[in-house]
Amino acid sequence: MAVETGAGAGAEVPVLEGVPLLGSLPDLKADSLGTYLRARGRHGDVVRIDVGPPGLRMEMYCVFSAEGAQQVLASESANFRKDNPFYEEIRESFGNGLLTAQDADYLRQRRLVQPLFTRKRVDGYAGAVARETAGTLDSWAGARDGIVDVSDEMMHLALRAVSRILFGADVDATVDVVHRCFPVITEYVLRRGYSPLNVPRTWPTPGNRRAAAAIEELYGVCDRIIAERRRADGAEGADGDPGEDLLTLLAGARSTDEAAFDAAELRDQVLIFLLAGHETTATSLAFALHLLGRHPEEQARAREEVVRVLGDRTPEAADLDRLPYLTRVLKEAMRLYPAAPVFGRNAVASTSIDGYAVPAGATVILAPWVTHRHPRYWDDPDRFDPDRFTPEAEAGRPRYAWFPFGGGPRACIGQHFSMLESVIALAMLLRAYEIETVDTRVPLDAGITLRAMGPMRCRIRPVGR
Incomplete structure (x- = not known):
């Protein structure tokens, strides 16, 4: 099936500053979770992070909003596949089970x-x-x-x-x-x-x-x-x-x-x-x-x-x-320390996420680690507070402000x-x-x-x- 190769309609995605030859690779190796947090803090909810030397460089389109996560995982899920090298390596080592299988x-x-x-x-x-x-x-x-x-x-x-x-x-x-x-x-x-x-x-x-x-x-x-x-x-x-x-x-x-x-x-x-x-x-x-x-x-x-x-x-x-209350304790622990803090998809066709253009073939990164700390959804986000997960509090947040299970x-x-x-x-x-x-x-x-x-x-x- 042919797919589009250009970018979708929308603004150009801002790029996190890196070093000339390796982009943000040194930062990701030193502190990947902190790098994603810094990217959102500096540039907002959709940020491109460039990794690796010219000719082998990977451009990662990082999506940090709850609305963007919902688009990738749910409303437009058919456009975002597990086709990246990371999932291929899991498939080669642990088999083609439910986590990695497709289609x-x-x-x-x-x-x-x-x-x-x-x-x-x-x-x-x-x-x-x-x-x-x-x-x-x-x-x-x-x-x-x-x-x-x-x-x-x-x-x-x-x-x-x-x-x-x-x-x-x-x-x-x-x-x-x-x-x-x-x-x-x-x-x-x-x-x-x-x-x-x-x-x-x-x-x-x-x-x-x-x-x-x-x-x-x-x-x-x-x-x-x-x-x-x-x-x-x-x-x-x-x-x-x-x-x-x-x-x-x-x-x-x-x-x-x-x-x-x-x-x-x-x-x-x-x-x-x-x-x-x-x-x-x-x-x-x-x-x-x-x-x-x-x-x-x-x-x-x-x-x-x-x-x-x-x-x-x-x-x-x-x-x-x-x-x-014990259940709320566990949910708050999973908010602050999600077991899958970062994971990726590949965009099949060009699209727009949160008003930014994402091209076909792009590596799209979702980061519960960042979304779970987003100040738009969580007051004083680093504070441990199980009562964030009372039924009333949960009803007042977007569905994908918390997604430890995808x-x-x-x-x-x-x-x-x-x-x-x-x-x-x-x-x-x-x-x-x-x-x-x-x-x-x-x-x-x-x-x-x-x-x-x-x-x-x-x-x-x-x-x-």
Whole structure:
């Protein structure tokens, strides 16, 4: 299909100042999140950032308004595709699952997977989340000097929870492999995705060989579990019920006119769910604890709600609606520290965003990190205030002033699961422990997901002692 090659109608997009040969590449490497904030502060809601040397330069059209985000993700979503090098690198490493698939592949996958993510189905995983959180609480009882790194702890908790839900009784076979291999592959994806020029993956460079070994090990454990599950024709589920783990459900997913996933497609879905299903939730939980540890009044208010609603019993899915303040705490943590702080699309045809001309083929960047701090939508935007998410406050803001799960037809299919897991885990942790933040300043990096580049230590004390 032919597309336009010129710019859409509108004003010329202002350009962020950079250095002569490399543009804003040094600034993005040194502090990408700060660079995007500075771009909006200096030039407004649509800014071009030039990256790289002449001949290899990438021009990024950054869109910071809620209205612009809605246009890209929802109202004109067909014009903005996941065709950029970053998504291609994820696809090459983690498979062509829901996160990266497009067109007919994506539509087929979504139709097959959607019934497995209904609210009723996801609510059935509450017991698995509570079980893994109880394991974390047991381990905290032996914390040295009463100090835990909540970044590491929440990554481990979220990985075990999503692995148990995916694989049921095979959880232990996957956690160690994922924990060891994911950082190697993620770093490889980031390095290649943001580089203007890459050598072929087949060349035997040290980086290629390390990544290939990690990918082979990760693929191997998934393929083995899938093969064993298919031979068993029904396995112990996430809570001990035959056939109720997500892998079994994925293997049996089919529609009236579409075949089930084959083994390779199953692996692709599993890898994407592992990637998207544990790092994002871990980020939200870790920063919620970090923020509550710095704000004792809000922590006490959240704990009072948890104790009043739950008493001593294990939280259930139905408790989400009974814990509105705790939910607001998590939403505010996701506003300040969105797990996907920056992501991109490619414009198919020329268009206009917020009155600025965006040409066909342009790389369009959305930055929840910036939009979530936009002073037009958020008073005193750096302040932690869970009451920004009362129903009345939410009704007074544009829909895309807050979009940690994306939006439009490609909104995250697992957003209810993420909220379920986060509320249950945070409720159990706060009921058992008082949290005091030790590392008040945490260096950050915007990778595939938001990452803490240093420790996020908190001092923990059993409640009532």
